[in-house]
Amino acid sequence: MPQGSKILIVEDEMLISMEIKQKLMEMGYNVVGQAITGESAIQKAGEKKPDLILMDIRLKGELDGITAAKRVMELYDIPIIFLTAHSDKATLERAIAVSPSGYLLKPFKGRELMTNIEMSLHKHRIKQKVREEVHPEALSVLGKKIDAIMLPVAVISDTGVIKEINQIAADLGGFLRQELLGRPVNAIFEIQQEGNEPVLVDESGIKIILPDQVSLKRKDGTMVPVTLTGGFIFYDRDHPPEYLVLIEGAEITTTSTHIGPEMIRHLMAITEILKFPAFVIDKSLMLTGHNQLFAELANKAGISQYMLNRPLYETPKFSFFGDVQDLKEIFRSGDLERRIRKYVFGKTVKFIEFTRIPLKKEGVTTHIATIMADVTAERHAVYEAEKIRKEYTELYLTLENIRGLSADLRTSIHDLLTKIFEDEPLESGYAQEKIDEVSDIMSQIDTAWILYAEIRDQMAKKEYIV
Secondary structure: OOOOOEEEEEOOOHHHHHHHHHHHHHHOOEEEEEEOEHHHHHHHHHHHOOOEEEEEOOOEOOOOHHHHHHHHHHHHOOOEEEEEOOOOHHHHHHHHHOOOOEEEEOOOOHHHHHHHHHHHHHHHHHHHHHHHHHOOHHHHHHHHHHHHOOOOEEEEOOOOEEEEEOHHHHHHOOOOHHHHOOOEHHHOEEEOOOOOOOOEEOOOOOEEOOOOOEEEEOOOOOEEEEEEEEEEEOOOOOOOOEEEEEEEOHHHHHHHHHOOHHHHHHHHHHHHHOOOOEEEEEOOOOEEEEOHHHHHHHHHOOOOHHHHOOOHHHOHHHHHOOOHHHHHHHHHHOOOEEEEEEEEEOOEEEEEEEEEEEEEEOOEEEEEEEEEEEOHHHHHHHHHHHHHHHHHHHHHHHHHHHHHHHHHHHHHHHHHHHHHOOOOOHHHOHHHHHHHHHHHHHHHHHHHHHHHHHHHHHHHHOOOOO
16 A cells, blocks of 8 residues: 555646545555646645645646656646647647656556556655666766766766756756756757758668767757767776767857856846845746855845745746746837836835846847846935925926915005095095005015016026926
8 A cells, every 4th residue: 555655646636636635545656736727836846745646737827747747847847747638639649748657548447547657756765766876976086077077978877867967068958957967868858850960870870970070969949950060978997988078169159248147247246336235037037147146135035045036927926026927028029128116124225226138149139137226215315306206396387376475465555545535635635655666566576576587587497497
């Protein structure tokens, strides 16, 4: 009977998912989670670390079960059994291409499910044991020597397994070094399908591959023609020699110069000096570089270093730094984008400007560099300027209204004085004195309006008022 193996169920029909869960629990398995989308399956696989995943092929969301399974196996090397009610040839071929541990057609019986699970777990344990034998910890000395070589190199065992590879070489494909160790050599190299002489094949089916008939497979699915230069690593008589491979190629050199690891490192160093948090992502939405300032912000946002090594869509908290759909749109449009976002931390308000710069190769966006700048002071200054401008405008309108009223009052006051003193002879001097006082006041008001008009025109030129 099973000894509590951890199982993750990925099924978008909840009733079916609950039925499978009940069967597994009755068999003695530990169901560590249930997911209904491919994106959720990838995230939970990283969080729960199950021993095996039961994956429905038809799922809701952008990723179907086959695409999600491929991603899970690349990231976490977890065995997967496909569950499906569809047995058409196209679906079967796509599923087989991913190399699942099993394939069950719905509806299936409990005994059939248990047999498939136990066989899959057994095959996976053997596979891991073989990898450990191929890549024991004692070989870490070789790994250090490989890392010290400032060229993209890999060590291939006599059985065609990647025994060692330095990060410079892994970067060419957008991988982490650990993702390639112990995997077959075709995880990163493939025969070129066009642009070269045909691959020689004799009647036995053996293919003879020349050094310039190989392509490097990138994580985002693209291919780059390369030339491999080989050497040998010799041990004692009982240990077969291994192959040291140097990866060269015109396209790789161009990529490395413009959008490769070296350029990204320079960009991160410059932004660090300028005190701007920054990061770079590739088309597969993997973080390919970031500076320490960004790492500190990510940590404050609750994103661990482990999650920074995962695709962005597996990290919901990454929305703090940008929406995944917006980033995909920049990859499609290739347009530079500037956007200011407001953040509230308790009683503190911050405004951060995100500048997203598409990095292109032959006109196609392959990476996006994001540089973050705190523009809180500038935003507050703009706010205060707008506030002052508004106050000046309101004052201007008030004064203009007063000016209009004073012009209307001049005639009214003159008529009023005439009415008051119509029975008082001007020769008495009193009436004339009062009229002169009022006229003097009105003259002072006129002079003040002249000065006001000059100041108003100066303010209008400086755009303090509209």
